[in-house]
Amino acid sequence: MTATPEIRIAGRSIGVDHPPYIIAELSANHLQEYARALEVLEMAAAQGADAVKLQTYRPDTITIDHDSPQFRISGGLWDGQTLYQLYESAYMPWEWHEPLMKRGAELGVHVFSSPFDDTAIDLLRSLNAPAYKIASFEASWPVLAAIKWHRQYHAMLATPLRIRDVILGHQAYFVFRLLLTGTVYFVVITAFGAVESPLGVLAGTGRSGG
Secondary structure, X not given: OOOOOEEEEOOEEEEOOOOOOOEEEOOOOOOOOXXXXXXXXXXXXXXXXXXXXXXXXXXXHHOOOOOOHHHEOOOOOOOXXXXXXXXXXXXXXXXXXXXXXXXXXXXOOEEEEEEOOHHHHHHHHHOOOOOEOOOHHHOOOHHHHHHHHHOOOOHHHHOOOOHHHHHHHHHHXXXXXXXXXXXXXXXXXXXXXXXXXXXXXXXXXXXXXX
């Protein structure tokens, strides 16, 4: 019989055979006010939430400060703002994380977060966050997932490659292998006295059998 899959957060089992695990979303609802963030956390605990989830990023780690059309919002609630301005007004200051986690522990609520880059993971790891939540857009990014779960950095995966780069890489590898193989060949035949010098092979003046 196949066991029912489950996960554990801070010792709490979560799965179909266990009571629901209720997560309250704080994210940007603090409106840049620590008192409001603390109030939301305490209200969530009072209403029976098992956990409160934050978001951990800085505007300069999630976008760039640029006002070109590609980085400016058109329409909706944030019409006219740049992405940098939006994230600057929505992000949670990093110095809030530790006191909120401590207050959550006092209330019996798990406080964890969605990190959006490796520096955010470093912060949460230093605070012993009980869990990380992968945002939808990051779910398909293996580099961030590797850092989160395996604490590894995959430089090759993090480096974008074009078709031209792949072709040039193969050509460079072919030339490298050719030079390496030729060098080893020259060294060996020279060591066994087949030629006076490796240059002799290129000039056609190596020793020959009688």
